[in-house]
Amino acid sequence: LVELAQKNAFVQMQKAIAHTKTPKNERILELMKSELKLKSLPIHIECFDNSNFHGDYPVSACVVFKNAQPSKKDYRHFHVKTVIGPNDFDTMKEAVFRRYHRLLEEDADLPQLVVIDGGKGQLSAAMESLIKLNLENEIQLISIAKRLEEIYYPNDSIPLHLNVKSETLKVLQHIRDEAHRFGITFHRHIRDKGTLQTELTKINRIGEQSAQKLLAEIGSVEQIKSSTLNQLEKVVGK
Secondary structure, eight states: OHHHHHHHHHHHHHHHHHTSOOHHHHHHHHHHHHHTTOSSOOSEEEEEEEEEETTEEEEEEEEEEETTEEOGGGOEEEEOOSOOSSOHHHHHHHHHHHHHHHHHHTTOOOOSEEEEESOHHHHHHHHHHHHHTTOTTTSEEEEEETTTTEEEETTEEEEEOOOTTOHHHHHHHHHHHHHHHHHHHHHHHHHHHHHTOOTGGGSTTOOHHHHHHHHHHTOSHHHHHTSOHHHHHHHHOO
């Protein structure tokens, strides 16, 4: 147990050190710039991923890495507003547009690199939004396709294949996986909230908490229907 605790402490210490901009981080950023053929150091990277359940509860997630490390306070998620049904391309278009339209309005720093989780279709959709915002020359855009870990660039049908041991690929995989984790967690929360609806929550002034109290104390909806007023008042008040 002591040995395991020491190993865990060592790992946590390494993570804490990595959150500061160290020479190692600078080296990785230089390597990424070279291997991905970028115009500038990718100090600020953002990545998008979409989630839905057969077209229902569509959401999009944006995670942020600074100096090759997660910056969780900058993570954002989006309720998709304009897309009906399971349309990943239009979802990506909406999320990217809303994100950078907002940053422009706030005069906030833009990322040097945006990574899209997907292939050429998702990449083209994201590029459409950058063009609408006149940011196509301000932000470099790539996508990473899961199956073969192919890197795609706008207007180029031939993907880049990085060495599986490449540190650049490991950073891209990390940010892609983090975007997926953040997105799917938010999606499950929204989906669970939607599917937890019962006949009870459709009653005026009975919210989720009151419904859960009633079900916990009394049981099923049928048992609640047959309960007396006194029994119900003891749970949710008069």
